[in-house]
Amino acid sequence: MANSRDTVTHHAVHSQDHRHNDLNHRKYEDDADVCIVGAGAAGGVLAYELSKSGLKVVIIEAGPFWNPQTDFASDELSMTRLGWQDTRLVSGNDPLQLGHNNSGKGVGGGTTHFTGVFLRFHESDFRTRSEDGVGEDWPIRYEDLAPYYDKIEKDIAVSGPKHFPWGSFHGPYPYPEREPLSANAEIFRIGCEKLGIRSVVAPLAINSAPFDGRPPCINRGFCNQGCLPNAKFSTLIHHIPKAIQHGAEVISDSMVTQIQTNEDGRVTGVTFVHEGKTYKQKARIVILANFVVETPRLLLHSANARFPDGLANSSGWVGKAIMPHSSNDVYGIFPEEIRLYKGTPVLATTQDFYETDSTRGFARGYTLHAHGSRPVEMAKSISKGAKLWGSDLRKAMLDYNFYGRITLVGEVLPDPANRVTLAEEKDEYDMPLAHVSFSYGENDKRLINHAVAKMNEIIQAAGGIPAFVTDDTAHLMGGCRMGNDPQTSVTNGYGQTHDIPNLFVAGASLFVTSGGGNPTNTVMALAARTADYIVEQSKRQEL
């Protein structure tokens, strides 16, 4: 271990009262009930709920077990490491930006660096085929998830407005809405009000008052770089420590490379690599919570004689229909200083454009957020593709403090051609790299054009001049979608794979459609529902 302050706290095994640097002291090497791959939003919830129920849980995480106080910093460049930086090959008409943009590596996964926006999907999100003739219906309805949304929001004390005007849940949230706002959120709300667009203070997984030994937010503004005061929720500081208290074991810095199956076609555990050495973890149940790219990659790479096309892939749908959100930004310049660095990045939101409106010429809809930005993010986004460079870029950035910004979170319709496959090139574990292909469809493009026009209007109504529109995507969903038909989906409505009853998928990979809002609340609610199902099935000895 080098300088202890500048490097990650490096233990490999974390269980109650014990932390070890090696893998010779494992708690459940041969007798785990559940092995969860990935300690992010979904894996964290599952680890907590399943260990609380008395099951022996092992969570294997590819990245480190961060210590926020010594590993996080108020700095954009150094904190890109919170994202999954391992190379993926990208293609298509709109190749995706991955890494810090939409993934996490390390305990907490993406929750260590998400903005904390905590929205529910709407009823219509689960029935896009029936209601709008696009996408596909989910095998579950909003009512199936509603109690789990309630539970998750209460468990982590989501802050939000007394009245939330859209969807089926109208508040109040467990904790009061955040205040004060940032200048960027204020001008967004002023612009919306002038245009008759309703807006609210965003529901956030960020403390507005002390909760569970954690302080309220201090408006430092570095949500995407890891929260130093622990005011923002992450599974790193909430679910995982509680899971450990309930007996779970976390194995960090360990990359799962293979899922093992037996002659009966059931999974028996996983193989993982820690510091160049290969180990095995046996388990009665394996849950893949390793996100939209790595879950299909691992399933495909685990192909064997019995499952030649990869595990859980008799439908051929493993890796198919991945969806980002369209997330174009509009920067507007204002006569007064906005200072995009101050305060929680997203503090104000509208969902007035969320539901399908047949007069707009496209199906489905979107959310708009007032969205702060630090200098590196802004400069990188306005210079992308060398659209701005040299003196134009430098001049624009000298006015950094005078820019406001609005960001789109737009629904992207599922298309099986947008998919994760295995590439020829191999990584350090001798695993084929993931190849991620993505192109927007016509509906997606029309939605983006509508949203960009709307963002321009809001900026103008607030007294600003639209200056830069940047193409971007956020989040990633799908790739192992749930469904009732085993021929066109990978899992049932609980995330249990159709082909292998003791193999589950959790997290954003299960999404059938993308919705038009930030996905983390839905990811965690789905995980909590899967946990209940596994506990019930285990009690009845059906797993």
Add this chain to the structure above:
Amino acid sequence: MPEYEPHYPRFDVMREEENWDPHTREIVTKRLKNESFYPYRYLTQHEGDTLFRLCAILLDDARSPVLAYVVFHFDSTLQAGIGEAQRKIGVPKQSELIRDGLALLDQVCTERHGNRFISMEESDQRRFVGQLVRGEIGLSSGGRQVPVREWINKILTEAVAAYYSHPSIWSEIGYAGPAYPRGYVRSELGLTDPWEARRDGK
């Protein structure tokens, strides 16, 4: 190079370093220790010098302490061999892309201008970089080539990331920088905390 007039000529973000957490302070102050940038661990001296000039043009700023950090960022990123997050199919690995592109830059400049890039007149360098950005010139010679758009975009993106991470640039644009443990108290429109950049220069 045009004259620039920053809004906050007297603001210095480093005046507040005592108020930052130790980890952040260590990371940021390292960017000011130019002597620690050398010798390069991955780049050759000539590659470093070429990147210095190229980035000076792409960022329109030739101030040596800042540009030296930008080049150091390339050197340490390439040396660390961390992943690229994403790479377009068919594009060479980052390390090969940058290195081969720099070599081809010199070859093409020699063919067209009789000099390697860093030995060209500054005005010629600027014109040449403009042509590369606009895709008017390819980087191919002697049967070898690199995808010029990917190459220039990669260099611009990394240069921008490092440049806007340098505290001198934070000061220049009036970015108040690290904010832990104190956070912001006055975040609303028109309000500033006492340590933030103010146009009246106080």
